[in-house]
Amino acid sequence: MRVAIVTESFLPALNGVTTSVCKVLESLRDGGHEALVIAPGTTPWADTAAPERYAGFPVHTVSSLPIRQFRVGLPSYELETVLHRFRPDVVHVASPFVLGGRGLTAARSLGIPSVAIYQTDMPSYIRQHSGPIGDLTARAAWRWIRRIHSQADLTLAPSSAALQDLASHDVPRVALWGRGVDSTLFHPDRRADAETDALRRRLAPNGELIVGYVGRLAPEKELHRLAELNSLPHTQIVLVGDGPSAELLRDQLPGVVLLGRQEGLDLARSYAAFDLFVHTGTRETFGQTLQEAAAAGLAVIAPASGGPLDLIDHGSTGLLFDPDREGALREAVARLAGPERESERTLMGLAGRARVETRSWPALTEQLLGYYARAMGRDRAAVA
Template identity: 45%
Template sequence: MVAESFLPQINGVANTARHVADRLLARGHELLIIAAGPGPDTYGGIPVLRARSFGVPGYKEFPVGLPDPSIERAMAEFKPDLVHLASPFIIGAYGLRSARKLGLPTVAIFQTDIAGFARQYPWFAAADRGIWRWVRRVHSRADRTLAPSSASVQQLVQGGVPNVHLWGRGVNLDLFDPKHRDENWRREISPDGRPIVGYVGRLAAEKKVRRLAELSDLNCKVVIVGDGPDRASLENSLPNATFLGMRRGADLASIFAGLDVFVHTGEHETFCQTIQEAQASGVATVGPAAGGPLDLIQPGTNGLLFEPGRPGSLHHAVKALLDHPMARARMAAAGLERVQTRTWPAVVDDLVDRHYADVLRDAAAVRRVA
């Protein structure tokens, strides 16, 4: 596995890579992880080769790996059956080049809309087309690309990337569960009993957290969980919200379960894992009608969607849930039911038994012909 991000970083790419590694190990596979940035040189007994890296302005906590000859050497020594590329961009692209040179089949995971994120930052905005061309080039050279949502599959196919398949994400149902709802925490956050509306995620430009200002005149308490470069400015622009900082594990699960409505404001999510975590926690969800949330939220059934380009649409969606507690409870129950088959073991088993198997079979057929 060549991972653009891995523990100790906390983000969607690292989280998915960790769950894939856990399941591969549980199934008896041998694994070598090659990852960007500093960190431990083992994970659960799996060796981790740490590539050289640098920090990007505004994202310094997410190191960007650099091409390193040690990647190809390690790959050649390990002699894998297949190379898994976790959100390939720089070291992932180098890992792909090395795999092709060594004649190894590859599966590339498209997870981050880097071009969409770049447009949110003035110093990167002009580079978005070049970034997309690079992403298309990398994924076009992999034997199979897996995208997490219908929208991202369509984006890649329309962009000319061949052999794209849908592969979603799992959710930890042992951690995220309605039973973790803590009434004491709810009274502490909202002493007057107002409904609690929460956001969980990075506090950065691409997440559009400032849209939560639309909720200022609603009878609710807004809670924001996470950290990032925009935190200070958001605290100024959302003075009535409660900022809880970064939370993890059981603490985060308790916060999720304690919400009445979960809101995600970002427009460039290829999946949006926090919506699944909210659904697993028994909470009604609101997300943008764009990207990954289109697959996760069926409007009126298990949540509501708002129009990213229409001011006030987030306000109306949240107000509808707050004004109708019975409908909100029904949607929360439907969301909880939706995720019951989306466990990480089930999702990774699909990766191995279907996608890995297909790529390995095709590679073996090519070798026979050669």
Template identity: 30%
Template structure:
């Protein structure tokens, strides 16, 4: 089976969406599924406003159609509600082709944090975007329930995994005063990092990641250590060098970094909100408290072994299997179109 995934988020971006897609595709190979990607690498790009390190694609309809047809997919999945996602959705809608989508980012909260646009307007646009999807994939039961309450249809679960071969406890000393409280992720206003950096904590506050707010936050909080972006083994070592993982975000839909931290033996301190609440639940591997300082200090007493054992239950194989199963009902047969806009030959997906 061949699945084409359309995504506006791709390398060299470092975020949960890119890591999820990369790891899921690799895991899917084990059961004979080939996943290819339609990404910004195939189009001209421009810097995203307020995010100069992120680039948005400028896809054209003709080239988009050509790339879809060259991939000869058995199913089409749209990951993001960006320019590529919109054009692939348009392509499928014009040909009455089924497709699936996934919900990764709380754009209503993110956009409203920067622009005076009501969240209700953005939610309405997202409902329209996902409205024709055969399956809207959500990472957690709570997010799936929320989407249904907000009027989304065909919502299904697509769980996440963690690479325990990369993320695991090991002896790493960064030479920082202990205990080390670490936060990993994009350094941007929606991540609520100041709630972490304002805390009166012993030892060291460590921030791993990059983003538009890094320079300002590093200047405002000179006592904190900002390592910048880390990937692969360097990222795994940064986790392993810490004592507690702090997750101050109140808007993330999942937080893949939570599983990476737990696999590295780090207990979690976070607010009791969707995301950390879904990942951790009632498991004794973290402290969810509206008083984040209390959560950080209490997490120091949680055994690392419990965190590792919890993370090992979340595999990328299970994540990939769920993704494939949600797409497996769609197949492709060749068809001919008279559309002058997209070209003559096209895939035709049927349930």
């Protein structure tokens, strides 16, 4: 199959959209398919550019502008030209909003089937950053999303909560497609690595409980909630990632350790060094880092909202806390803190890993190929 992927985000940016696109590309390569990537390119303010190829496939970049540390690809008729030359069987549009919206328009004008991946709750982010007109701008964002996704032959949402959001805003032709996780890279056995042991001793020299977070350090992740943990004894908060909230978090979380942006083995060892994984954002359509933490054998604590509702079996693989009740996060962490709770944390981690072990990227990409076939009018049993 020939697949053109139009993505709102790509390397060198690291986020959920980029990770999903890269993993799909690797699986398409391993399956003998052909692909092309169309992504935001470098800007005059950027130090690094997108790669010219990824997983052996060409990467075509378009002009972009930086907005809040993101590169936003500028829509143009260039997409029709690129797609016409590549002649894909299907156009895969990752988290369409600006460039992706133009990609769907181009696919429709050329008569190419398209599949849109809904991944970012943009209306909630816009509401959060729009002050007193937040509700108005969020409603406008939903109208734009409905307009964009109505052009797609199929829209895939990552969780039941996201499916409900799309349905409630009259987005047509939706289906559920989750995300894969690398359960070989993220593995409980890494806790025994010498490098992981050295990291644990550096982070918690007095044997403190390490409560870790992985992700972007930005207002929409609601990391201010972690301040509830400041008074917990014998606890060390560790954050992996970067973003505009880094310095503010140093002030809000006395003694916090910021490890910065990580990937590959360094990231896997950081997960392995944690005792508990905590996520704070209530606007997640999925929550990929929750899956990675589970694969690493960690009990996971997250809000009872959005994507985590599908990923955490409360009391079995972790805990869901009420984000509207002050102190609920602290209570959840305190419940699993202390050496006397180590066996409970271990059992939750093992149960969480068992749930995600079958969610490999090759398996999820095979399901995605079935959705491509549906968009092309050739149903496979996988999507019946």
